[in-house]
Amino acid sequence: MSVALRLSDGSYMRKLDIEHIIRMLSTARCVEVTGFSNVGKSSLMRLLAQADVWLHHLGEEGGSFLPVYVDCNRILDMSDQGFYELVLRCLRESIPALAGNVALQTAYDGLVAPANAFQVPLNFSNGLTAALQNSSYSLILLFDEFDEPFQEIDPRVFLNLRAKKDLFGNRLVYVTATVWPLAELWPGEHSGEFGELFSHQPWHLGPLPHHDVEHYIRSFAEHNDVELSPQDVDFAYHWTGGHPGYLEGVSKMLGVAAAELEGQGADEKGRWALHRDLADQLRNDPTLHTESEKIWHSCMPDHQEALRSLFSGKDGESTSLAHLMKHHILKLVKEERRVFSRLFAEYVLEFQTDTGASERPLVEFKDGEFHVDGRQIELSRLEILLMTLLFEKRNRTVEKFAIVMDVWGENYLDEVDDARIEKLVSRLRQKVEPDPANPVLIVTIRGRGYRLQTGPGNP
Numbered sequence: 001m002s003v004a005l006r007l008s009d010g011s012y013m014r015k016l017d018i019e020h021i022i023r024m025l026s027t028a029r030c031v032e033v034t035g036f037s038n039v040g041k042s043s044l045m046r047l048l049a050q051a052d053v054w055l056h057h058l059g060e061e062g063g064s065f066l067p068v069y070v071d072c073n074r075i076l077d078m079s080d081q082g083f084y085e086l087v088l089r090c091l092r093e094s095i096p097a098l099a100g101n102v103a104l105q106t107a108y109d110g111l112v113a114p115a116n117a118f119q120v121p122l123n124f125s126n127g128l129t130a131a132l133q134n135s136s137y138s139l140i141l142l143f144d145e146f147d148e149p150f151q152e153i154d155p156r157v158f159l160n161l162r163a164k165k166d167l168f169g170n171r172l173v174y175v176t177a178t179v180w181p182l183a184e185l186w187p188g189e190h191s192g193e194f195g196e197l198f199s200h201q202p203w204h205l206g207p208l209p210h211h212d213v214e215h216y217i218r219s220f221a222e223h224n225d226v227e228l229s230p231q232d233v234d235f236a237y238h239w240t241g242g243h244p245g246y247l248e249g250v251s252k253m254l255g256v257a258a259a260e261l262e263g264q265g266a267d268e269k270g271r272w273a274l275h276r277d278l279a280d281q282l283r284n285d286p287t288l289h290t291e292s293e294k295i296w297h298s299c300m301p302d303h304q305e306a307l308r309s310l311f312s313g314k315d316g317e318s319t320s321l322a323h324l325m326k327h328h329i330l331k332l333v334k335e336e337r338r339v340f341s342r343l344f345a346e347y348v349l350e351f352q353t354d355t356g357a358s359e360r361p362l363v364e365f366k367d368g369e370f371h372v373d374g375r376q377i378e379l380s381r382l383e384i385l386l387m388t389l390l391f392e393k394r395n396r397t398v399e400k401f402a403i404v405m406d407v408w409g410e411n412y413l414d415e416v417d418d419a420r421i422e423k424l425v426s427r428l429r430q431k432v433e434p435d436p437a438n439p440v441l442i443v444t445i446r447g448r449g450y451r452l453q454t455g456p457g458n459p
Contacts, residue, residue: 012053013212014044017205021048021175022057024201025140026065028170032198033177035205036329037298038245038291041177044205045069045144048175049094067140068094072149080157083149084124085111087141091131103130121160128164132171139172146176151186158194165197174198179298180327206328207242207340216247217254226255235275239282241341245291250343253281283346284448292347299329304352310337311349350445351397360440363432363454365391372432372441382407383428390442390452399449425450 012018021044024031035041047053049069054062070090075082088108091098098104107127114120132139143149150158165172174197178185181202182195208216214233221228232254240246261274282288296304306320307329321337324330329344330337339345361373370377370387379387385407390398404416407424425444429436443451 012047013208013215014040014047016209017044017203018047018053019057021203022054024203025173025175026058026061028138028173029201030165030174030197031176031201031203032182032195033175033203033205034179034181034327035177036179036327037294038243039205039207039328040244041205042071042144043244045142045175045177048140049142064137065140066095066137067142069142070144072143072145075149078149078152080154081111081114081120083153083157084120088124088127091127095131098131101130103127103133121156124160125164128168128172132168138170139168140175141173142175142177144177147178147180147185150176150178150182155186162194162197180300184300204327207240208244208247209242210237213237213240213242213247217251220251220255224255226259228254228258229271231271231275232258235278239279239342241339241344243291243295243341243344245294246288246341246343249285249288249291250282253278253285282343286448288343289347289448292344292351295329295344296347296352299324303329307339307348308352311345311352360453361434363391363394363441363452370432377431379428379431382424383431386424386428387432387452390450394452394454397445397449397451403449 021031021033033041033044046069049067051062051067054065054067056062058065068090070087072083072086074089075086085108088104088111092104092108104127107123107130110119111123111127114123161174165174176182176198182198183192210233213236217228217233217236236247236250236254240250257274257278261270299307302317302320303324306317306324309317310321310330321330325332325337328340331340332338339348364371364374365388370379370384370391377387386403389403389406400418400421401413403421404413408416425442426436429439429442433439433441441453443453445451
């Protein structure tokens with residue numbers, strides 16, 4: 001996610017989030033930041049690592065805090081040694097005054113090439129002590145992308161971090177950024193002791209509010225020399241819900257469309273037509289679709305099921321729905337639960353809500369023949385090739401390009417159009433669907449291709 005929190009005028013977004021988090025950190029309380037995929041956790045953590053942000057919110061007092069950004073994606077080895085090495089490396093990189101600190105350098109060298117396993121935590125402890133001694137600042141360690149390390153690394157590492165916090169007190173504070181709370185990522189006694197540091201300071205990061213979306217759109221328009229209206233801001237907010245990953249893609253598409261409209265000298269009615277046409281592009285854009293998939297897969301299975309139930313007109317499990325509300329995937333609009341953005345709502349409705357499962361027949365491939373509910377299906381050569389492709393990739397979208405390549409071959413790429421593909425699909429549906437006019441097996445994925453939705457007997 002590359003939507004910048006800093007704007008072209010030097011200001012920045014997420015001011016409310018930053019203000020509350022800095023207020024907690026300034027009183028030496030550790031903070032647990034959670035948020036679903038690409039909602040902006042990393043951008044927030046990088047912003048918290050900037051000294052001028054602390055000075056802006058706390059005045060001169062902000063200078064007594066030293067924030068250090070620790071990107072866990074930079075771990076060289078997912079082990080206790082790899083984690084400790086990353087922390088000391090970030091300290092050396094982030095604090096110019098420590099460049100010549102002999103004690104820190106000695107600890108780092110000993111950590112990289114320890115004489116034995118016991119030297120690893122010892123050298124980490126010595127390095128952290130060296131960073132804090134002979135100074136008066138409070139060290140803020142900002143652990144970004146913390147999900148995998150917390151789940152994969154020996155829990156004794158986190159017991160050690162807890163011990164360091166107990167030892168240094170107000171001089172050492174942690175911030176973690178994960179998709180879900182630490183207690184849900186790894187329940188247990190060892191991780192629980194570390195998690196206790198954050199139990200009263202959770203911060204559930206939601207999408208950008210409307211005024212931040214407006215600031216971003218204005219900054220985007222200024223940077224790209226394009227005219228965007230208040231109606232464009234409302235359109236972007238409605239479709240993205242303030243999700244930064246969505247917002248980046250929608251802004252670019254909106255900018256291109258608005259520039260073309262501006263060249264035509266269109267009026268307000270033309271703006272409405274622009275938004276109508278752009279909506280279809282958004283639905284079919286593969287990048288935005290991938291963004292939706294990331295959000296979906298960042299949800300836990302019970303939360304996914306609650307969303308399916310919600311879109312199927314059923315009552316979802318109340319605990320899961322409450323959890324989705326707390327983590328901003330759902331929001332309350334006029335006392336009704338709604339998904340935070342139009343883009344994600346359409347994704348769930350089209351790709352994750354399976355209303356025909358109970359009436360879907362069983363598809364099998366045995367002895368070189370296809371069977372539907374035990375009935376052998378007689379197929380032509382092209383139908384066999386298409387059915388084989390769909391069956392091999394069942395429950396996944398098969399792009400039209402892949403259909404042409406597998407069914408007709410590369411030499412026909414310029415000859416086979418959408419109409420020809422649709423005719424072949426229609427003939428296949430006549431043979432396999434219970435009701436070809438209302439297909440439940442071979443479903444159309446608008447703008448992309450087709451998917452074979454298999455019954456409960458198929459893996």
